[in-house]
Amino acid sequence: MKSPARRSQMLLTLGFLAVIAGVPAAQIAIELRRGEPVQSTDVFRCPPTAENLRRFEHALEDGWWGQETLRPRMQQFLLATLGDTGAKALAGREDWLFYRPGVRYLVEPNRAERDDGGSIWVQPPSGETRRDSVVAAIVRFRDQLAQRGIQLLVVPIPGKASVYPDMLSRRAEGTWRDFRSPTEELLEELERRGVNAVDLFAVFREARQAAASDPALYLASDTHWTPAGAKVAADAVAQRLRQLDWLPEHPYKYAGRTVRVRRSGDLPGMMQAPGAREWFPAEIVECRQVLDPLHGGLLVPAAGGREGTYMNEHLVDTPMEASLLVLGDSFSRIYQFAEPASLGEVDGPTTSEPSQSEPPDDRPSREAATAKRRLLPGSAGFPSLLADALGAAVDYIVSDGGAATDVRRRLSVNPAILERKRVVIWEFAERDVALGKEGWRDVPLPSAPNQSM
Amino acid sequence: MFFTDSINALLALRGDGLLPLLRVTLPIGISFYTFQAMSYTIDLYRGEARPARSLVDFACFVSLFPQLLAGPIIRYHTVAAQLDHREHSLARFSEGVALFILGFAKKVLLANVMGEVADAVFGAAAPTALDAWCGALAYALQIYFDFAAYSDLAIGLGRMFGFEFPRNFDAPYLADSITDFWRRWHISLSTFLRDYLYIPLGGNRKGPGRTYVNLAVVMLFGGLWHGANWTFVAWGAMHGALLAWERWMGKNSLYAALPRPARVAVTMILVLVTWVLFRAESLSAAGSYLAAMFGLSAPGSASLLLSAEVYTPRHLAVMLLCLILTVQPIQAFDWSRRTLNPVHVLGLLALFVFALVVMSTQAFSPFLYFRF
Structure with a gap:
């Protein structure tokens, strides 16, 4: 008869070996059951280079059955027990959430242009630090546009933590007005280099002070601003354009109406924990939808671009062609489109604004045809609000997370967009200065055709 | 290079x-x-x-x-x-399994989490003094649990294959002097340097002056062994200087007369300061960090945000657990050799599965000593 100690040793050994062998065995069984090729044999199908091995490891990790079953449950457990919000989100006060890379950008020192792996953030690199190189990249783009007789207005969007540091950390309570984002140094440098820019940091601080944060300028559990924040930004940009006398000559009157929207934040989704959305409930915000009084429709394109990228060469269906072009990211996308994959939804009936030239109810419109499909109302984002504030049509190219390079790349392959443009408004999230998906690549614009201003 | x-x-x-x-x-x-x-x-x-x-x-x-x-x-x-010749037995294999599981859990559940705190603070432009001390403590815990974890994994695997490797850590943060610290930290390195460098150089047999020089040389070399960077040289030099100083002062050293808990605390503070040199990317970065620790630099306004990253319930809970495990006397190396009952076994297997699943929620985090 075996001794109790030996039984324990046997149990531990067999249990350990079962776990070690059980994970790949279960994976193989699942793959065979699904009729898929056995992924673990992929390692023998290509040369064992570092790149191939890394790709193999990532594929194994992504394809592991536990990714879909165990991992979310564990993340949910960690959220429930220790308040762990995962790698992307940071928990603030009063159930506010912040995007961790955005906070990292604020906390870290000005990063060196070349990272540890030797890769370059801005191409071509023009300075020791990323911020210096980004300034140089902006100046290059300004000069490229100037050759075509087009002006550039740069609009770095403050991250949520730059405007609401006190909602992230109690330490900033009472001192949020003094909070300085590193992007403000970038703005100063742009000014020294003669690049026109809008300082939304000061504008937002002032707006927050004036409105006592009601409504807030940013969504509590989302990376982005509220419709109120987008409106403040659009008004500030419009004011700056007026100061610079860069407005079109014939102002146009838009109509508008208020729509209440229930929007779930993007940050709970990033936690990849099943219960996160219950922890951080959807917020109800009021959007101002901008309408075209002549055509009775929303100022949104009939069709979007590829996933994550929305390009509209003629945003407003008016007789005039837009002389303003917005290049931007998800800060321009949010509320602007009827996002089929978005998390928001129309909350109850919309309320019309009696002002201006409201379209008659019986007038056919694209909106009416697609209203049921819409989750978010659309035409209430930064581009439409800017058009409304300016009284001028606005075209735009918007790419989620791609304001640094992708939007310029899209522009370079569609140079016809620039033919009648006088002003380009370049909006990007401030964290793009040092963090992002591809850095700031050099994108040449095709040579300017002969054109008059 | x-x-x-x-x-x-x-x-x-x-x-x-x-x-x-x-x-x-x-x-x-x-x-x-x-x-x-x-x-x-x-x-x-x-x-x-x-x-x-x-x-x-x-x-x-x-x-x-x-x-x-x-x-x-x-x-x-x-x-x-x-x-x-090696002896293979179920008892030895299961001892190896027990140590392997403990090492794996240390790495995934403790070291990686402390690494998040250390990375956040050492990566900040201008942390406050409190944050800087917290970051240094987190790094001290990270490097201990990370390296001790790897040693446990290695020794555990060795046991599974019939090898018996020597102990590499012996509650190093319970050391009451730097001399004691080096008896407990990375024992295989310190004994290697002692037997193959310090003693051949003459050890303490050629008078006090030569002893101090030998200590300094050995620690400089030990620092350089960790990597070709002036930060490691400075780290080794500082430890060499502290060892020489303790030997010179003997029982009259600054803290020799203190009660043991105070000696342990003073030693820990000295070790924390030296870890800053070890962790920093350059000497200037180490200088800035030490200045922050001692309140000699003004924290930036953005550093106010650091607390949200650092003092989360998860980080604080794990840090507390690390501290408890650090000061308690039972070492995994010894515990894994005891006779395990079914409750221990089930606990170990549950810990293994839990750590495996937690690992799936973490980003890639290689062992710190892989680069040495």
Whole structure:
């Protein structure tokens, strides 16, 4: 008869070996059951280079059955027990959430242009630090546009933590007005280099002070601003354009109406924990939808671009062609489109604004045809609000997370967009200065055709 | 590269020509198996071991896979006989499993989490003094649990294959002096340096002055062994200076008369300060960080946000757990050898599965000592 100690040793050994062998065995069984090729044999199908091995490891990790079953449950457990919000989100006060890379950008020192792996953030690199190189990249783009007789207005969007540091950390309570984002140094440098820019940091601080944060300028559990924040930004940009006398000559009157929207934040989704959305409930915000009084429709394109990228060469269906072009990211996308994959939804009936030239109810419109499909109302984002504030049509190219390079790349392959443009408004999230998906690549614009201003 | 860069910096001051820089790709773990190969040669030279029976035995010793990448450093004479003959038993295998599971859990559940805190604070532009101390403590816990975890994994795997590797840590943060610290921290390195460098240099047999020089040389070399960077040289120099100072002061040292808990606390503070040199990317970064720790630099307004990243319930809970495990006397190395009952076994298996699933929620986090 075996001794109790030996039984324990046997149990531990067999249990350990079962776990070690059980994970790949279960994976193989699942793959065979699904009729898929056995992924673990992929390692023998290509040369064992570092790149191939890394790709193999990532594929194994992504394809592991536990990714879909165990991992979310564990993340949910960690959220429930220790308040762990995962790698992307940071928990603030009063159930506010912040995007961790955005906070990292604020906390870290000005990063060196070349990272540890030797890769370059801005191409071509023009300075020791990323911020210096980004300034140089902006100046290059300004000069490229100037050759075509087009002006550039740069609009770095403050991250949520730059405007609401006190909602992230109690330490900033009472001192949020003094909070300085590193992007403000970038703005100063742009000014020294003669690049026109809008300082939304000061504008937002002032707006927050004036409105006592009601409504807030940013969504509590989302990376982005509220419709109120987008409106403040659009008004500030419009004011700056007026100061610079860069407005079109014939102002146009838009109509508008208020729509209440229930929007779930993007940050709970990033936690990849099943219960996160219950922890951080959807917020109800009021959007101002901008309408075209002549055509009775929303100022949104009939069709979007590829996933994550929305390009509209003629945003407003008016007789005039837009002389303003917005290049931007998800800060321009949010509320602007009827996002089929978005998390928001129309909350109850919309309320019309009696002002201006409201379209008659019986007038056919694209909106009416697609209203049921819409989750978010659309035409209430930064581009439409800017058009409304300016009284001028606005075209735009918007790419989620791609304001640094992708939007310029899209522009370079569609140079016809620039033919009648006088002003380009370049909006990007401030964290793009040092963090992002591809850095700031050099994108040449095709040579300017002969054109008059 | 380090030496070439350093010499070139000196030559540049004189306006002389620069040495060409050779870019050689080094295999990981080179410092460990270089030491093992040296150990083989020296042990044979000293007559402490007999030559390996074959090239295969020698290659097996140098590239012994459980500890190849990050130690512990195995000296040839300690395993020469085991290369020849090992005993395999269920008891030994299960002891190895127990230690392996404990090491794995230390790495995933403790070291990686403390690494998040350390990375956040060391990566900040201008942390507050409180944050800087917290970051240094987190790094001290990270490097201990990370390296001790790897040692546990290596020793555990060794046991599964019938090897018995020596202990590499012995509650180092309970040391009550720097001298005591080096008896408890990375024991395989400190004994290697003692037996193969300090004693051949004369140890303490050639008078006090020579002893201090020997200590300094050994610690400088020990620092440089960790990596070709002036931060490691400074770290080694600081430890060498502290060891020499303690030896010089003897029982009259600044804290020798304090009660043991106070001595442990003072030693811990000294160790924390030296870890800053070890962790920082450059000497200037280390200087800035130390200035922040001692309130000599003004924190930036953005540093207010750091608390949200650092003082989360998860980080604080794990830090507290780490501190408790650090000061309690039971070591995984010894515990894994005790007779386990079914409750222990079920606890270990549950810990293993839990750590495995937690690992799936974490980003890739290699062992710190992989780069040495």
